Amino acid sequence: MTDQIEEPAGGEAPAMIKADLLTSLVFIVLSASMLYGSWTMDRLANRRINPMTVPGLVPGLLSLALLICAIALMVRSVRTPSVGGWLDLGAAVTSQAARRAGMVLFLALVYTLGLVGLVPFWLATGIFVLAFILVFEVWLAAPRRTLRQSLPWAIGLAVATAAIVTFVFERAFLVRLP
Amino acid sequence: MLDGLGMLLGGITHFLTPLSLFNIAWATLLGIVIGALPGLTATMGVALLVTLTYKMAPDQAILCLMCIYSGAIYGGSRTAILLAIPGTPASAATTLDGHPLALQGRAGLAMGLATTSSALGTVIGIFALALIAPLLAEAALKFGSYEFFWLALFGVVISGQLTAMDDPLKGYIAGILGLMVAMVGMETLHAHQRFTFGIPALGGGVDLIPAMVGAFGFAEILGVIKRTAQARIVSSSEDRVVPKLSEILKYWKTTMRSGVIGTFVGIVPGVGEDVGAWASYAAAKRVSKEAHLFGKGSQEGLIAAETGNSAVVPGAMIPTLTLALPGSAAAAVLIAAMFIHGIRPGPLLMTESPDVLYQIVAILLFSTLAILVFGLTLTKPLLTVLSVPRERLMAVVYVLCVVGSFAITQRMFDIYVMVAFGIVGFILREMKYPMAPLVLGIILGDLLDLNLRRGLMLTNGDPTPFFTRPISAVICLIIVLTILMSIPAISMRVRALFDTRRAGIDR
Amino acid sequence: MNRRRLFVLATGASALLAGTSLAGAQEWKPDRPINLIVPWGAGGSTDQVTRVTAPILAEALGVDVVVVNQPGASGAIGTQEVLNAPHDGYTWTANAIANNATYSVSGLLEDTDIDDWHIYLSVANVPVVSVPANSEFTDFGQLLEALKARGQEITVATAGITSSGGTAIAALSDAADGFEYNMITYDGGGPAAIATASGEAMMTTQLAVEQTELIRGGRLKALAVLSDQPLVLEGVDPIPPITEWIPDMDLAPDYFGIFIPSDAPAEVLATVDKIWAEKVLNSPELKTYAETFGAVFAPSYGAEARALAMPVVILEACSSVERGEAVNDPSTIGIDCATRTETGL
Structure with a gap:
């Protein structure tokens, strides 16, 4: 069973850390594009709605939150040593x-x-x-x-x-x- | 009071006829089956039966509908425990500890405990319904947009807490992803389309049911088949279906607390069984001495989730009967059904026909009994599901996932949603992201978004009422405390403070 | 030759029948359940009246009429599903006609108008202006003064701009020299009424049917009904008509009903026409429903129903232009807003 990413005592498997790095990048792209989408979302100014109630408010806040979490995940996975992580990850997806x-x-x-x-x-x-x-x-x-x-x-x-x-x-x- | 007791007895004897008992039996059983099938929900079951019970006498029709309702909320726990696929959203929290118990060879015990907990939860809710219904309904009216916003935020914080044991960061990411999914579609405040990319079907947003069936069901199938050499789940010889009395009594505090939480969630309009289960589960985990066992097969967690969702049913009947305000989605359909049969719930019900309230109480009692009987007798045969080779089982389960996500709205689009959530859910699960916060996020997203902006709309942009309204202030305080306590340095100091105090008293 | 003559006779007879009435068309015997798609949530006002009507039709047709809730996008999603389904008479929809007929104006659906449907109307619902029981306003005159003087401060609970309540407050504002108001949207007419009763919003203009229990229970104070007749609700004082304060207001009752795609087989429409005429037109269940919930029992079908429905469709289509929400001009569905009449395409 090459793919079963078992957690060794005291830390994550190297393959998991590399996978986290990849997903954090995906999440950063996702949250950044959603943030852009929320910022440019119609503020319905012609309907004179209160600026605090624009449709993009909550999506914007959420994408900010995801951005912060994703950056934290990226920093964590870059800092954690993971020898041979890429090879293990490659083996896992082709197993x-x-x-x-x-x-x-x-x-x-x-x-x-x-x-x-x-x-x-x-x-x-x-x-x-x-x-x-x-x-x-x-x-x-x-x-x-x-x-x-x-x-x-x-x-x-x-x-x-x-x-x-x-x-x-x-x-x-x-x-x-x- | 004595009057009430007399009418309750009247209600019970009213249904002690062969026809009524027969109806209770089949309706509860059908409810359990509907609940156990992934995708078919209590609301759908009740709505369906409205059509079929039209020609029945009013009392018998309501009897069937109520039995379907409570049966379905309970039935969802069967598949949640056996296959880790919640039959209805109400039992999503049950999977967290129910399935690990099954993996440990104690599926029988898990299903037995789920049965007794459901029964106890309903009984606690029934007490509230019979004794203080009007008072409670009044309290529920105090919940406005500001309070709902805090409740939703509380749910988000809880979702982080639920998974704090493994990797809180991934728990929060999953929760935020769920909330983001809820942002898709037309927001109802200004009728503005968000993130629909011109696809008309996305205008209605992503439905919870297909998303849940995908994230739990299809993702689980992919996971199970992927692992070749997985030990088959065998019921251990120590496993038994009927729990010991000591096992039930051991967690009586959890049962009581979850029952009260569930009842209250039921009373508040706009939130239903799913929220009742999550809230009870989170509360149990917060105060439990065995919090580290939660998510790994904790009996206490299972009890909390199942008591919590079942107590919502009688709880939801409180505003339904006394104010004609549905306390849950299924209760909304019940109101329509009651009207068809000439029963008019509302403020005048207690004066015009007080016996209806006590008949409903009696119905709930009977359906609880039926659940106990069915639950404890039919569990043994259900256990054979575990001995079916999983290649064969999973093929059938996938068919059920497809039909289940299609059945509610009968749109092909919902099947695509199910498949998409299955694939994404599978990848996330392989990387140890929990699915529970994701589903909770989808449930809470609308509540959070709409109530925050609605509150701001009511005050023309001024956020003060969020902090000054009494209930709001209390929930806000609880959230702040919860977050503070989750920071290890602070919680350690607080505990130390309490310990020295207690030590002082002892001396 | 014999055969030929027979054929001529047959066409002649059918032409004659078609000319007089459709009643003679072959009766339709459905062989499987009919799906009646309600494009709104379970328990809402459309759902309620539909669930009262469905059993009447089911009994007459001899098959189940299954009510399926497909909510989303102000009812556009469910309506689209019905339009996409085969027009074989086994898939119907139920809605408020003002919504159903204006989806192409609001831009929610492409290329659909009232003539895509054969219309069966059951009840008409009227909006009621209500305030919380402990409100400072005791009659509509006071409320109207307040709206004119400090409209931005008055919060109005509705189920959205396209909902009956949203249309009603916009129509009120139009009729009273365009006062301002702060509209708060809830997830349906019921929740909007509850929010008003709890004092979160200062008034509501949702349908009577969504407020009756709260009015009867003394939690909402009904100030006026948007109609030229007082509304009589069992157990409370009659609600005065809006015309007492705004005599020249444009009023159009919002009809609810069931719609079958108009190109469904002729025998389907003929059979349902017959059921509507014989069963629904004097249905005691619908009558009781209307009486208890403050709706107007007003069944009709076919051309007559279309004529009754047109005023509210015109009102809805044209006011959406005035509110700046229209995506397509009402002229695209044959409505001229300058004269507020139907011009046809």
């Missing part, structure tokens, strides 16, 4: 575990953005459940199962989920599924 997460994401996106809406909901759901179980039991599993072991379960669960979810939500809860 087998990360690939599994990426696969979930891929399947989920194909299901929600592609299948749902294109084919009837029950069919999309059945295909997704079937693919999900097969991928993670037969292909990306640590002790792999054979197709023959997994397939009956996968088919059974796919049919059951598609049928029950469609029935319960459309008939009992009167939700019009996509």
Whole structure:
């Protein structure tokens, strides 16, 4: 398990510190652009509203707060020694575990953005459940199962989920599924 | 007083018919199921049933709706404990300690404690409803924009405190991110579109439900599948569903406190079960002797969260019945339903038909009993969920996340929100950012923003009332003290001061 | 040849039927639940009246009419959803007509006007001017003087500029030589009324239906109703009409109702027309609702409803221009604000 960023006693893992450095930069960009957005937001002067109640007030304050926190995070991660942090971080994002997460994401996106809406909901759901179980039991599993072991379960669960979810939500809860 | 007791007995016997008991049973069970499914909320359950109970007799219809309501608030704890996915926003705080308990092989105990705590919370709220409803409702009216602003700010400070154990900085960042998310969409004060980038669907803002289902649900799925060699959760042999009496009584102070907090949150219009749970949880953590266990499977934390959210239900009925002001979102739908059935809540209810109040009290008592029965008997079968291989379970859970985020408003946009929050939530969780402040931030963002600016609008820009109104001043003081106490140097000195004093008395 | 004659006969008959009334059109038998989208939150004024109306329709149609709340952007988001859904008669919306018909003027929706909808109206709601029970003002005359003298100091609680209350205070100001006021926006008509009752705001102009319980409970003092008739509420003194103080004020009752896309199948509209005529027009539930909540029971449908609704649509569209909020000129939906009439497109 290369990616499990374990905390060694007395400090953060080097990879985590580098990751913090990266996110702090992201947050600085985010808060700075939101601050700019709040500052340039319409002050509705033509409606003669009180200047203390402009829509950009609270977003501006929040982005300031995030900016301060992000700078604090950046300073902290720059100061903390982290030998080999970049390499560990690189290993973490290319590890087998990360690939599994990426696969979930891929399947989920194909299901929600592609299948749902294109084919009837029950069919999309059945295909997704079937693919999900097969991928993670037969292909990306640590002790792999054979197709023959997994397939009956996968088919059974796919049919059951598609049928029950469609029935319960459309008939009992009167939700019009996509 | 005696009159009241007589009417309460009347209310109880009124519902001791086979039909009523049957309705209580199915409605509570349906409520639990709705609550347990991620995305389906108590409000949605009640709104749905309004349509279906239209042809029933008024008392039976209200009976079903109330049972759905309290069942759903309780039901959310099931998935929160078993899967770390809160079934409704009300049980988001339950995940913090409920799921760690399940990971320790004590899911049965966690669900049992959640059940008894929910029941006790409801009972505390029922007492308030039956005894001092009109007085309490009056107090709630004293909460105006200024007070709501401080309450929201208090929530933000709490969210930092909730996570102070691990890394407060990341807790605050997550909280601010949540607040920022709440800024998206049309702000209602001047009807101005903020950060919508010309996307019409963003005009309504980011809905809490899909965001929560994504941040807790989808992110959890990604996390669980990512870890290959994770030990399967096995119910340990010591685990049992029915908690010992000593376990319940051990934290009686927490139960009482959370019940009172929850009831009060229920009474105040504009905040609901979710806030009740968070406030109770934070209060428990603040005063607990075992604060270091919170978030790592503390029974006290679980009890606080579950007592707190359930006490909101009877609490919310107080202004609903006495002032016709909904104390929570689900109560707003209940008012509409009551009207359809010819019951008119409001200031005249107590004089015109006082028996209605006591019938509602009786209904709540019955639904509490039903929750206890279902909760303690159906938990064992629920535990088998834990033994399902997670590859299979997670596929089904993702389908539920998709349907759940879609069900409320029936827009595809909400599914996209769920996916987006799942991805961002997953990345943040991998870097040890807590999700709780993020969700709390989304809940509180509007409250904070609108009430601050509304208060300033009321005074033409003068902030003095924020400090001079009595309730405002008190909450403000509490916030200042909370922040001061969180600075280690100060809290140490204060503690030292108290210790010397106590030592002086002992001598 | 036989077939041909039959065809001619059939078209002739249907033309004849269409000419007289739609009642003869084939009856519509829905085979699944109907979604009735309320583009406002659960428990609000639109939601309440819709939840009273929905069961009547459900019973007559024999399927469930499911009320779905899709709040956001002053109702524009939910309305857009209905317009996007297939116009097959299974997706309806419910709203105040003044909002529904002016979304393109306020810029919240593109290219939509009143003729996109087949209109079914159920009740008309009137705004009521109220002050807290312990207010310094005891009648509307005093309040009006104060507004003219020191308007900026008077806080008015409403649910927003586009809400009924916001429109009402703007119309009052127009009618009384443009006094100033400090409008405070709340998250709905109910919260606005509560804030006034608790003394946070000095007055409110929200709908009667949102204030009735507070007026009855003695927490709000109703000073005037924006109508030319007094408003009679069970249990309290009749509320005097605004015309006692401002006789020449432009008044237009705000109608609430259910709207079906006008290009839905003809049999859908015909069937709902029939239900509206037979069931809703004399519905005791709606009547009681109107009486208890200070609304006016005024059901109508089709062309008649459109004619009744037009004054408030014109008023809403033109006052949004005067307030400087209009994104598109009302002429784009066929309204001429100089004459305050409908010119058509």
